[in-house]
Amino acid sequence: MSEDVKRTATTARRAFLGLALAAGVALVSPADARAEVKDLTIAIQYGLSYLPWMVARNQGLIQKHAEAQGIGPIKVNWLVLNGGVAANDALLSGNAQIVSAGISPLLAVWDRTRGGVKAISGLDSSAFWINSNNPNVRSIRDLTDRDRIAVPAVKVSINSVILQIAAEKALGPGHHYDFEALTTPLSPPEATAALVSGKTEITGHVTTPTYGTLQLAHPNVHRILNSRDVIGEATLVLAYATQTFYDANPALVAAVTKALGEGFALIASDKAEAARAYLAEERSKLTHEEVVALLNNPDISYSQVPHNTGVIADYMHRVGSLKSKPASWKDFTFPILHSESGS
Structure with a gap:
């Protein structure tokens, strides 16, 4: 096993364990859980950047963890959008409760809403x-x-x-x-x-x-x-939601992050199965062998805990794209991530 693969596996295991602990703190009473959203819409985009979501979708992981959290059966709807502008529009209009996009659209909507939108998870740290x-x-x-x-x-x-x-x-x-x-x-x-x-x-x-x-x-x-x-290497794609949704649905947010954590762990431990899940969820001209080769490419990596995000935030503030400069990565992420060593 290469050092890159070992590092990815270690990061996935650490993030999964840390977020599982955070999710445990977020557990609510059965009565409160019944009040949470039962019809969840998640927006993703094209490509392997969204593989943790695709694994979760393919294996029904969100539903599994929602049941474990005491929420009961939930319906998960999926939108496939093109770009962060469409993702932000879907989130702010209420057409999706969780969206996924690059860190620059996330920072833009975080700035625009004065902290009313934040990340619940990192996704992709691959190169562009x-x-x-x-x-x-x-x-x-x-x-x-x-x-x-x-x-x-x-x-x-x-x-x-x-x-x-x-x-x-x-x-x-x-x-x-x-x-x-x-x-x-x-x-x-x-x-x-x-x-x-x-x-x-x-x-x-x-x-x-x-x-x-x-x-x-x-x-x-x-x-x-x-x-x-x-x-350098940085987490450039994240999943995010509104503060209102996060506050109103602690058990569901915990279920989603645990489902993603399981997806990250699978990607690190079984790339053949992760490749199968990807091809089952997205039409692609790539073969199974080509997807496995991509997942072994050092230019592709995943991280549930965001890292090196300051390089984008600092740039955007310096050129005037952000009015407010985040003091740290924790400013634009939710507390469910804060026990981890992000950056």
Whole structure:
């Protein structure tokens, strides 16, 4: 077992045990539990970034832990959205009670609601890649006005923020928005099809390894940047909810976090089964063997406890995207996570 895999397994076990303890504290009386939400809607997005949710969905883990918490049978509905803007809209409109998106949309809605929205769990700490089909582009310094770069949402998505930070690193302070005019909103499947075909205006995509791997299988596509070369490893995708939902549904929140913890533990211990669950829950052109290989790729990692999130929060505050600067990661996460060593 590699050191990366050992570290991932250890983190998953530690997070699961810590959150299980927190969930125990959150247990309520049977009468109170009966008053909690029985119809839960969770919004996720495309790709392996949301694998802990997919494992929980495939194996009915939320329902299992809800029963154990004394809530009784619950219905879990799933929405698949494109980008953090759609996720935030679903959350604030009440169309979903828990959503999943990049840390930049989470921080934006945390700031907008003055702390009324926070994370219940980290999800994905994988790298983001920037791929291109333009043979003249070998680094982001080579991008020109003739290039168009696909992102889920312009400016606010974590994909866009990664591009902004990379631009600042490459070109210097004040140049973070230099490539913003080149970005175009597309879902990951749409962006992948466009990039591979080479027949549209799309010449680049800020993407996760799920879709990046499919793209790089084609000889006309190459990678020009890995986010870890710019910001290191960080938890860039999280699950979050409103303070109102968290306060009103302590047993359900505990059930959800325990279900996710079990999903993290499975990903660490049995990648073949995790790959099977992913392919059962999302239509993909990847084979089972390719998904297992991806899960063994060091660029893919998962963390229920957020880490190195300050790199995004500090950047967003510095450029004016956040009015309020979080003092620590605990400012935009719920107490169910606070017993852990996050950052």
